[in-house]
Amino acid sequence: MHVPDGFLDVPTSVATGVVAVGGIALALRGARRELDDRTAPMAGLVATFVFAGQMMNFPVAGGTSGHLLGGAMAAVLAGPWTAVLCLSTVLLVQGLFMADGGITALGTNVTLMGLVGVAVGWLVFKGIRAMLPDRLGVLAPAAAIAALVSVPVAALVFSALFAIGGTAPVSPEKVAIAMVSWHLVIGVGEAIITGMVVASVIGVRPDLVYGARSALRARRLEIREPSTAGESA
């Protein structure tokens, strides 16, 4: 979904650039609360894994392909604010070094994949969790559904931007319908990858998963472990 230079006009690109900078500024504040000595290296590895995952295009019907966006995955593993910074770093490296995604479109790409992808992924994840018991077993399926939803929503937001500031006289409805339907299919791949990765990490080290914190606390209370107050060491 990396938008190249030239698809959107200058005012739209500037506007998304402002949105991206604002979002990153908020994330720089919010991420402080999510990161500590253990989760900071974890988050760096999550960003690296998202970069790698985005290289792995998988074929989708009809001669097109999709790849992981990783917003929902990063939000569940590292926390939503940290995930915005993960995706922004990935997009920066891709734009500057890999020529993947335009330079004038960097703000657009951060907005679509870093802000919309992460926000939708995290909110859907939280929404599903609110309806289900607070257990580790629901986390991977919830992450997968969140991932599934995040991709077509990001595609829809691109379509809206194209309707506002697209550089070609193409019917906005046509673009929106095509974008959302293809990205719904790509979202299935996103869901499968996200579900498998989240399940794998939770299987071995749930304590490193940001989205598992409350489920772990609930479980500790259940088995009546002594609390984590300073004395336990």
Next chain:
Amino acid sequence: MSATEKRISTRNFFAVFLLAGLLIAGVASYYASSHPDGLNFVAEKTGFSDKEEASSTADGPLAGYSTKGIDNDRLSGGVAGLAGSLLVLSLAGGLFWVLRRRGTAGDEHSVSTSSGT
């Protein structure tokens, strides 16, 4: 709590997670689909793909996920993937290390000491 929650040490987990990423970027990516992605495909079908302009970084040494000067496709893509991964790791890892809360070792301590027993 640790017997069921911590099957491998933090260090080993990080090593495996990093290795998984590097293997995908450096080796498996060679087998990635080369079909246009969703956006490019839609741009072609609905007729705005010709608006795409080459990125100003298109001449860079790693542009297009291939390394300048390496003719072998597999090696060229693998080196670019690894270089990009390590760039992301150092930038993101460095940023997160600077942003992290300090002096919260209490929580970490209780976890690591209890795992040792």
